Amino acid sequence: MRTVKLKNGKTIPALGMGTWNIGDSGARRADEIASLQAGIEAGMTVVDTAEMYGNGRSETLVGEAIADLRDDVYLVSKVTPSNASYEGVQKHCRASLKRLGTDRLDLYLLHWRSGVPLSETVRGMEQLQADGLIEDWGVSNFDVDDMDELDGISDGCVANQVLYNLEHRGVEFDLLGEDREREVVTMAYSPLGQDGELLTNPAMREVAKRHETSAGPASAAQIALAWVLRQENVLAIPKTGSIKHLRENALATEIELSQDDLKTLDAAFPSPKRKMSLAMI
Numbered sequence: 001m002r003t004v005k006l007k008n009g010k011t012i013p014a015l016g017m018g019t020w021n022i023g024d025s026g027a028r029r030a031d032e033i034a035s036l037q038a039g040i041e042a043g044m045t046v047v048d049t050a051e052m053y054g055n056g057r058s059e060t061l062v063g064e065a066i067a068d069l070r071d072d073v074y075l076v077s078k079v080t081p082s083n084a085s086y087e088g089v090q091k092h093c094r095a096s097l098k099r100l101g102t103d104r105l106d107l108y109l110l111h112w113r114s115g116v117p118l119s120e121t122v123r124g125m126e127q128l129q130a131d132g133l134i135e136d137w138g139v140s141n142f143d144v145d146d147m148d149e150l151d152g153i154s155d156g157c158v159a160n161q162v163l164y165n166l167e168h169r170g171v172e173f174d175l176l177g178e179d180r181e182r183e184v185v186t187m188a189y190s191p192l193g194q195d196g197e198l199l200t201n202p203a204m205r206e207v208a209k210r211h212e213t214s215a216g217p218a219s220a221a222q223i224a225l226a227w228v229l230r231q232e233n234v235l236a237i238p239k240t241g242s243i244k245h246l247r248e249n250a251l252a253t254e255i256e257l258s259q260d261d262l263k264t265l266d267a268a269f270p271s272p273k274r275k276m277s278l279a280m281i
Contacts, residue, residue, distance in 0.1 A: 001043040002253055004235050006158045007183035008136065012074045014229055015253055016046025017246070018189060018237040023054045023061035028241065035246045036065040040072055042250045048161075048187070048237045049100075050078035050111060051092060056099050063101035075100065076107040076187075078140060078161075081114030088116075089124030093133055108134040109161055112141040112280070122154045129156075138184070143278040144174050151182065161187035163279045164234070166227060166269040167198050170276030180233045191228040191236040192221050194281055199224065203268035207261045213251040221245075225252035227265060 002014040017039045022032050036047065047066065049058045059077060066073050077100065083092040093108060108128065110121055125137035138159035139150065150157055160179050164171055164186065171186070179186045193199060204220035211218035228236045229252065240246045257265075 002229060004185050004233055006136065006185060008158065012046055012235070013043055014235050015044050015225070015249065016048060016074070016076075016235060016237045017044050017240040019047065019049045019058045019062055020053055020189075020239055021058075022239070022241055023057035023059075029061065031243070032061060032241055033065040035240050035243045036062065037069065038243050039240050039246045039250070040066070040069050042246070044240075044246075044250060045072055046074045046076065046235060046237065048076040048189075050080075050109075051083070051096050051099075052078070052080045052111065056095075059096055059099040063099055067101055070102055074106045075102065075104075076109065077105055078109040078111040080111055081116065084110055084114060084116045084121045084124070086120045086124040086127070089121060089128065093128050097133065104132065105134045107136050107138055107159060109138045109140045109159065113146060118150055119153050122150070122156070126154070126156065138187075140187075140189075141278065141280050144178055147175070147178060147182070147184070155182075157182075157184055159185045159187050159235075161189055161237075163190055163281055164188035164228060165191045165193050165198060166204075166224060166265060167193055168279040169269065170272050170279055173272040173275055175278070176231065176234070186231075186234045188228050188234055188236045190238075190281060192224050192238050201268055203264050207257070207264055210258075210261065211255050213254045215247070215251055218251075218255060219248060221248060222252040222255055223257070223261075223265075225249060226255035226257055227262075229253065230257055 128134045136158045140161035199220040208218045
């Protein structure tokens with residue numbers, strides 16, 4: 001499994017699991033829990049959730065899935081911006097911990113910017129660290145100017161979670177490099193796209209035909225993941241709702257894209273030539 005290194009020296013897998021929309025269906029609950037557990041066993045031990053996912057239902061399901069595996073998991077959750085005051089961060093982190101059935105988070109993120117001053121949110125995060133409730137903190141959906149502002153407040157941020165895939169490459173123009181210079185890991189959410197169009201693109205299929213994994217021919221999804229994972233300092237967190245997709249995602253780490261592959265993908269999904277607004281979903 002490829003890895004990324006946090007500024008505190010901790011090394012974690014570069015391929016983890018996202019849980020957006022997980023926990024919303026009772027009919028899928030057993031499969032979703034089984035897939036998370038299988039992913040952890042396969043080494044995809046970074047599990048990302050948030051208090052706003054299903055109004056806490058995702059955190060509750062994750063807590064059930066990792067109940068006997070907590071020490072094997074790098075657990076990430078996020079505070080909703082409206083709850084990101086100094087007092088709100090304290091209250092809502094504790095509520096997340098209760099739903100997750102644990103006494104600590106490995107990483108706690110501010111989900112996106114709001115009217116709450118960053119300095120107040122950071123103070124809340126640092127208090128949670130001092131209290132031993134979180135190991136590290138970070139942000140999500142922060143662009144270069146946001147990171148610049150944050151840098152003037154604290155150098156404690158270890159991760160920035162943003163939308164990054166072949167359809168949304170704007171962060172390559174500046175943000176990826178600047179995060180790398182700050183030793184801030186970029187967490188790529190929705191690395192497989194959101195509406196399915198990315199995986200049906202002819203270029204994806206063309207590149208997939210050139211590759212094999214230990215389980216057989218590569219898929220477009222594996223190519224999309226391998227493309228994100230080729231970047232230094234990037235951690236991908238595709239949604240994991242079934243064991244079948246979990247195993248497919250894990251095999252993406254076997255794929256090394258060639259220069260010809262990258263040229264094919266660049267032709268279909270051009271890299272940014274100018275600064276672009278940060279994409280969010």
